[in-house]
Amino acid sequence: MARATRPEPPELSRRSVLQLGGGMALLVATGGCAAGGSDDDGPDDPAAATLRIAVPSYPSSWDQDFVGFDLTALMLYKNVFPYMIDYGVTTVDGAEVLDTGTVVPTFAESFEPDAEQRVWTLRLRRGVTFASGNELTAADVKWSKDRAFAAQSNVAGIYRTIGLTEADQVRVVDDYTVEFHQEFPSALTRQIQAISLYVFDSQEAQAHATEDDPWATEWFTNNPPTGGYFNVADAVQGQQVELTANSGYSGPEPAQIGTIRLTVVPAAANQRLQLQNGDVDIALGLSRRDAQDLREAEGIQVISAASNEQVAIQMSVTTAPFDNVEVRRALAYAVPYEQIIANVYGGDARPTQSLVPLDMPGYDPRGYPYTHNPELARQALDAAGVGPVRAELVFETDNEVQQQIAVLVQSEAAKVGIELELTPLDPATLGERRGQRSIALQITTGQLWVNDVEYMLATSFVEGAALNYSNYTNSEVEQTYEDSHTIVDEAERNQLWLRVQEILAEDVPWAIICQPNFNLPVREHVAGWVQPMDGLARLRYLRTSA
Amino acid sequence: MRLLRFVARRLLLLVPVLLGVVVVTFLLVRVLPGDPIRTILGPNATEADAAAARARYGLDQPLWRQFVDYLRGLGTGDLGRSIQSGGSVTSELALRVGPTLELVVLALAVALVVATVLGIWSARRAHRIGDHSIRVLALAGNSLPDFWLGLVLILVGYSVLGWFPAPSGRVDPDTHLTPVTGADLLDAVLTGNGPAFGSALGYLALPVATLSIVIVAPLLRSVRASALEVLRSEAYTAAAAHGLPDRLLRRGYLVRAALSRLPALAALVFGFGIGSTVLVEYVFSWQGFGQWALRGLLFRDYPVVQASVLVIAAGYVLVFLVADVVHAMLDPRVRI
Numbered sequence: 001m002a003r004a005t006r007p008e009p010p011e012l013s014r015r016s017v018l019q020l021g022g023g024m025a026l027l028v029a030t031g032g033c034a035a036g037g038s039d040d041d042g043p044d045d046p047a048a049a050t051l052r053i054a055v056p057s058y059p060s061s062w063d064q065d066f067v068g069f070d071l072t073a074l075m076l077y078k079n080v081f082p083y084m085i086d087y088g089v090t091t092v093d094g095a096e097v098l099d100t101g102t103v104v105p106t107f108a109e110s111f112e113p114d115a116e117q118r119v120w121t122l123r124l125r126r127g128v129t130f131a132s133g134n135e136l137t138a139a140d141v142k143w144s145k146d147r148a149f150a151a152q153s154n155v156a157g158i159y160r161t162i163g164l165t166e167a168d169q170v171r172v173v174d175d176y177t178v179e180f181h182q183e184f185p186s187a188l189t190r191q192i193q194a195i196s197l198y199v200f201d202s203q204e205a206q207a208h209a210t211e212d213d214p215w216a217t218e219w220f221t222n223n224p225p226t227g228g229y230f231n232v233a234d235a236v237q238g239q240q241v242e243l244t245a246n247s248g249y250s251g252p253e254p255a256q257i258g259t260i261r262l263t264v265v266p267a268a269a270n271q272r273l274q275l276q277n278g279d280v281d282i283a284l285g286l287s288r289r290d291a292q293d294l295r296e297a298e299g300i301q302v303i304s305a306a307s308n309e310q311v312a313i314q315m316s317v318t319t320a321p322f323d324n325v326e327v328r329r330a331l332a333y334a335v336p337y338e339q340i341i342a343n344v345y346g347g348d349a350r351p352t353q354s355l356v357p358l359d360m361p362g363y364d365p366r367g368y369p370y371t372h373n374p375e376l377a378r379q380a381l382d383a384a385g386v387g388p389v390r391a392e393l394v395f396e397t398d399n400e401v402q403q404q405i406a407v408l409v410q411s412e413a414a415k416v417g418i419e420l421e422l423t424p425l426d427p428a429t430l431g432e433r434r435g436q437r438s439i440a441l442q443i444t445t446g447q448l449w450v451n452d453v454e455y456m457l458a459t460s461f462v463e464g465a466a467l468n469y470s471n472y473t474n475s476e477v478e479q480t481y482e483d484s485h486t487i488v489d490e491a492e493r494n495q496l497w498l499r500v501q502e503i504l505a506e507d508v509p510w511a512i513i514c515q516p517n518f519n520l521p522v523r524e525h526v527a528g529w530v531q532p533m534d535g536l537a538r539l540r541y542l543r544t545s546a
Numbered sequence: 547m548r549l550l551r552f553v554a555r556r557l558l559l560l561v562p563v564l565l566g567v568v569v570v571t572f573l574l575v576r577v578l579p580g581d582p583i584r585t586i587l588g589p590n591a592t593e594a595d596a597a598a599a600r601a602r603y604g605l606d607q608p609l610w611r612q613f614v615d616y617l618r619g620l621g622t623g624d625l626g627r628s629i630q631s632g633g634s635v636t637s638e639l640a641l642r643v644g645p646t647l648e649l650v651v652l653a654l655a656v657a658l659v660v661a662t663v664l665g666i667w668s669a670r671r672a673h674r675i676g677d678h679s680i681r682v683l684a685l686a687g688n689s690l691p692d693f694w695l696g697l698v699l700i701l702v703g704y705s706v707l708g709w710f711p712a713p714s715g716r717v718d719p720d721t722h723l724t725p726v727t728g729a730d731l732l733d734a735v736l737t738g739n740g741p742a743f744g745s746a747l748g749y750l751a752l753p754v755a756t757l758s759i760v761i762v763a764p765l766l767r768s769v770r771a772s773a774l775e776v777l778r779s780e781a782y783t784a785a786a787a788h789g790l791p792d793r794l795l796r797r798g799y800l801v802r803a804a805l806s807r808l809p810a811l812a813a814l815v816f817g818f819g820i821g822s823t824v825l826v827e828y829v830f831s832w833q834g835f836g837q838w839a840l841r842g843l844l845f846r847d848y849p850v851v852q853a854s855v856l857v858i859a860a861g862y863v864l865v866f867l868v869a870d871v872v873h874a875m876l877d878p879r880v881r882i
Contacts, residue, residue, distance in 0.1 A: 054714065058833065060630045060631040061630075061631040061632050061633065063632055066586070066632050067586070067632075068585050068586035068587075068630055068845075069585070069586075070630075152594065152595045152598040152599070153586075153587065153595060153598075153599065154587075156595065157587075157592065157595060217632055218632075218633075218634075221631060221632040221633045222633060222637075234719065236715070236719055237641050237833075238641070238642070238833030238834075239714075239715040239716065239719070239831075239833055240715060240719055242719070261719075263714045263715065263831075264714070264715070264831055264833060265713070265714045265831045266828050266831055266837070267697075267713075267828055267829050267831070269697055270697075270700065270712075270713050270714065270829070270830075270831065273700065273701070273704065273705050273712075274712045274713075274714060276705070277704075277705060277712070279712040279714070280712075280714075426580065426844050427580075427585055427844055427845055428578075428579075428580025428581060428582060428584075428585055428844065428845050428846035429579045429580040431580065431581050431584035431585045432579060432580050432581035432584060433579075434584070435581055435584050435596075464592075466587075466592075
């Protein structure tokens with residue numbers, strides 16, 4: 001019966017064959033047309049060339065005064081805002097890197113202090129214009145600094161370290177001269193201003209300001225700034241930003257390449273494929289493993305340079321049992337430093353013997369006398385007399401490297417009697433718990449934007465410092481930090497930093513793991529990469545080799 | 547007239563549903579651990595700076611006041627300002643919804659066509675090798691993680707064969723497409739931009755294929771099961787016994803009846819598809835609604851999370867409304 005009701009299968013008609021064939025042809029044709037050719041040859045005229053860079057995200061805002069910690073956005077600002085001064089370039093082990101010891105005027109003509117190093121005078125280059133055609137004058141600098149103080153955000157925070165706390169301390173002398181009156185002289189001024197002295201087109205801003213929005217935040221959120229080494233020629237929200245060299249820039253070291261296209265490619269696997277296929281020239285979101293794999297890939301070179309990025313475990317000195325210095329020492333001895341460098345970083349990281357980063361003026365290898373030594377770890381734990389130690393070890397969700405480190409540390413710490421529970425946290429929860437200072441142990445990764453121990457203390461080791469997740473305080477370190485504000489002599493400062501490192505070695509608020517090297521896979525014809533010590537690429541140096 | 551009354555009644559139901567969603571989301575997002583303000587402040591920010599930022603976004607106000615302000619904004623179409631970007635959430639939403647809707651609608655359309663054709667074909671060859679093959683393939687597609695499937699399609703379609711464009715966007719910027727709705731294919735049609743249409747189609751091919759493969763299995767099973775029921779029904783047996791031509795049997799008796807269950811299921815699958823776009827958008831650099839909502843959630847960007855949930859809730863209600871209407875049109879036994 002069932003067999004009788006089953007209909008016969010229909011025959012494939014001529015029409016359906018044609019429909020099927022047509023559909024396939026359309027699909028193939030569409031794909032073929034859209035795929036386009038990938039041209040990996042370097043262009044004839046490097047200045048007229050286009051470089052294609054894959055970035056992991058689109059900038060969350062164009063307004064630097066109000067943006068969060070968005071690396072893509074901050075990198076773009078470095079290239080599209082007129083920054084009055086910037087770091088110079090030096091060569092280290094064959095790699096070009098930004099030289100934090102040399103700060104040079106770029107859009108400014110000069111930036112020099114008075115004899116007391118308390119009043120700094122910024123003289124502007126004449127004839128620098130924004131895309132609107134407005135000339136960059138002292139009024140723009142003043143308006144930009146007033147805005148930064150009103151924002152009470154990034155720049156206002158960092159200016160405190162050099163004694164700039166009020167908008168009145170920034171004074172216009174004439175159309176091309178501005179003075180910064182600091183409360184005290186500071187050795188940090190040049191470096192702090194190198195990362196803070198960006199200028200808005202104030203006439204354009206005021207045209208878009210309203211009574212409710214006197215600083216034109218709405219306008220600057222959606223409209224890119226202009227007047228830097230590059231202007232934003234086109235921005236497709238969420239997808240791509242096209243930069244063109246600013247032909248109106250007349251200062252030193254103008255952009256070497258005509259056009260740069262930054263394309264948003266969040267997935268690292270896709271960045272890698274596109275780099276291999278020649279659809280992008282530089283991939284700014286690849287994992288360490290991808291970079292390692294690509295060393296042998298055809299048409300690709302991996303640029304390597306030493307980095308000031310530090311990887312550490314911050315131990316809360318106010319949370320039991322890590323309020324006991326012997327427990328902190330026990331963990332410092334339990335961390336498998338060499339194993340992490342070998343297994344997580346494939347040997348491509350530098351071991352370090354101080355909480356002061358390698359290459360920072362004042363670094364001393366006596367600053368961290370801890371190596372992997374389970375026996376000493378057990379002894380320290382016995383000396384602590386706190387019984388079994390249990391704690392959570394926090395790291396960033398989706399941070400593969402931190403997770404690998406956490407697993408290795410957990411394994412080795414267990415061998416000496418420290419039981420660690422691994423806790424990945426998303427950005428908002430991590431931010432909140434850091435604000436509450438309620439994390440006993442956390443893995444931190446980062447680089448200091450100012451290459452100076454005073455800045456390091458200001459951000460990480462004095463009471464109330466934002467990155468002081470250890471809640472570390474030491475009266476001598478506090479006093480040294482206060483004293484250092486007005487000491488500008490380098491030898492004298494280095495003496496201070498030696499004592500600071502001795503104290504930190506004694507108190508061990510961090511287990512400092514290593515400084516991983518920087519690796520960037522690029523197409524072979526890409527040249528001119530300068531390794532930024534603040535993580536923000538200066539695109540003006542990029543070029544294509546002939 | 548009855549249909550219009552039904553639609554009007556259901557649209558009225560939207561109001562209490564969305565109001566409930568607004569209240570629950572507003573409260574829940576604030577109960578979640580995580581401080582959105584801390585994620586936008588620099589490393590040297592003090593408590594005073596944090597307080598100033600809170601005041602800037604109205605987060606220093608009592609909860610009831612924040613809620614009243616939010617409701618007042620909703621009334622005027624103002625969904626607030628994103629804490630992460632500082633931009634208008636309404637504007638950002640408008641940019642993000644179009645690309646995702648285009649992706650999901652096209653994927654669902656492809657999946658529906660494939661499910662209908664193959665489901666009926668499979669039912670008519672029930673328990674033969676073709677039927678088994680299709681069922682196994684559909685099940686396999688359904689079992690594959692969408693991000694993995696997407697990566698494999700990229701590897702094959704873009705990297706090995708070179709047939710499709712690099713997964714980095716939705717349309718070639720050199721086609722200078724003027725955005726209208728945010729749905730690039732539609733915008734290319736609306737603006738008469740032929741090159742952009744071809745480009746958008748190329749960019750859509752792989753993500754649509756990924757999503758379609760993932761969602762086609764339940765639809766196919768539903769069509770096949772319904773078709774089998776029809777094929778085994780007395781009415782169909784009688785019609786076949788009377789010697790009606792195959793084409794008439796298929797169109798008059800089989801297809802319409804076999805599709806009667808599909809609208810409700812398709813509505814459910816549509817919701818699943820919206821959820822799946824988070825990973826598909828990530829893999830294909832799509833920068834649509836899913837990625838935007840996920841980032842909002844990760845950074846506890848309250849206005850973005852509230853707007854996302856509201857849009858998803860409204861979308862669900864509207865899609866089920868459409869499904870009910872289509873079901874009634876397909877199945878005369880259903881009265882609305």
